[in-house]
Amino acid sequence: MTTQLKSTLTPAAIERYGDEFYRALREAQPVEPLSAREPPITIDDAYGIQLRMIERRVTLDGERVIGKKIGVTSQAVMDMLDVRQPDFGHLTSAMVFDDGASIGLSSLIAPKAEGEIAFVLKHDLAGPGVTNADVLRATQAVLPCFEIVDSRIRDWKIRIQDTVADNASSGVFVLGDNAVDPRELDLALVGMTLEKNGEIAATGAGAAALGHPANAVAWLANTLGRLGMTLKAGEVILSGSLAAMVSVQVGDVLRMSLGGIGGVSVRFVEGER
Template identity: 50%
Template sequence: MVTENKSKIESHAKHLASAWENGEGVQPLTAVDPDLTIDEAYYVQLQTIQESVEGGRKITGKKIGLTSKAMQDMLGVGEPDYGHLTDDMKVSNRGEIPANKVLQPKVEGELAFILKDDLVGPDVTSLDVLQATDVVVPALEIVDSRIKDWKITLPDTIADNASSGLYLLGDNPKKVTDIDLKQIGMAVYKNDQLQNTGVGAAALGDPAKCVAWLANKLAKYDITLKAGEVILSGALSAAIEAEPGDHFYAKFAELGEVSVTFTE
C-alpha cells in the first residue's frame, strides 16, 4: 500500500464499514473525497479484505464486474472491475438469504469458473484460462452496495469490493471441453416471472476472456488467482432488484438451475 495514503485508505475503509454498523447505506466516497483515484479505490478494497481475513474469513475467489458495454458506458469506463469473494459470502444453492444479511441487493446470473491451477498475470490468455479451469458451474451473484441508493461512480464501486454481496453455485459442474462458453443461454426468473435472458458472449464476448483480464489486472497488485478459487466471470444480463419474500432462479442451457429465496 502507498505509505503516504495509508491513513486515507484506512479512513475510507472505515467509512464503508459503517454502513453495516448502522444498517444503511453511506455517502459515496467520491463525495467525501472527490479526488479518489482508481488505484486508491482498489487499495481501499484490499484494506477491507485484509481486515476481513484478519478477522478469520478466508478468500474463496474473485468476482468480475462491469463486463457489459452498457454498464461500462453508464459509468464512463472502458474495462471491467473486480472484487474479492470470502467464505462468509457463499450461500447454498436453493438456500435462503435473511434481510439482515443484505442492504440493497440485486441478483445477477453468470458463469463461475473453478480453477485447478494458479493463473499468474500479466500475460494470461483465454486459452490459459481454459487450461487452468477444472469446471464451470452456473451461479447467482447477489450484488449489494454500501453506498446509499446505489449512487456510485467507478471508484465507489471498486472501493466497495466491486459491490460484492453474496454468491451461490449450481450443482451441475461441466468441463470446459464439454460446453461452448460463448453460446450458453440463460434465463432468470423472479417469483416465477421471466425477468431477462442472456448468453455467455454477453461477458466481453467470452467469459474466459474476462477471467484472463482479471488475472492480468491482479498482477499489478501482486495477486495471483489460486487453484480451487471460484471466479464469477460477469453478469450475462441486467441486475434485478430483490426484496424480502422474492424467489429467484436461473436456468442455464446444459448447466442446470440455481435458485435462492430472500426472507424477512
C-alpha cells in the same frame, strides 16, 4: 497481499475509508459516495480501500478469501460508470451459499441479483500474458451462479471509484450443484434465463461477459498480475453478469438456468444471512 497501487490519498485516509466500508457492511447502513467526498480519488485509491475492508473481514471476523468476482463486464454498465474496463472484488468464505438457499435480507442494504457463470480453478493463473485458452486449461469446472450484489453507497449512486472501494459492490453468491468442463461447450453461446417468482425477468448469453466469460477471467488474471497477485487453484471466480441486475425483496424466489450447464435457485427471507 503484495500490491503495486499508486495512490493519491494518504495511507491513513485509505485505512479510514476501508474501516468505514467495513462498518457499513456490518451495520447494513449506507454511506455517501466517496467520489463526491474525495474528488481526487483514483481507482488505485479505491482498490487500496477495498483491500483494507477485506483485511478487516479476515482479521476481525475470521473469514477466508476463496475467490474473486469480476464486475463492469457489460457495455451498458461501462457506459453508466463512464469507464472502459471491468473491475474486481474479493469473495470470502462468509459470502457463499448452496443451491436452494434462503438468504435473509436484513444484513443487506439494496440487493440485486445477477445470473453468472462461475469458474473453479484447478491450477494457478498468474498474469500478465494469460489468454482465453490458458483460462480454460486451468479451470476444473464451470457452475451456474447467482451473485447478489449490494452497494454500501447510498441509493446506488456510484462511480467506478465507489464500486471498487466497496469490494465491487459484492454481497453474497449462490453456487449451483452442476459442474461442467468448460471445454465441452462454447461458453460464449450459453444462453441464460432468469425467472423471478415464476416469470422471466432477464435473459442473456455468455458473450455478455466481455465477449466470452473466459476473456473476463483472463482480464482478471492479467490485472492481478500487474498488482503482484495470483489466482490460486481452488478459487471460485465469478465471471460477470449475463444480463441486467434484478432487484429482490423478502418473499422473492429466483431461478436461473444456463444451457448445457444447469440451474440454480435462491429464496429471500427476513432475518440475517
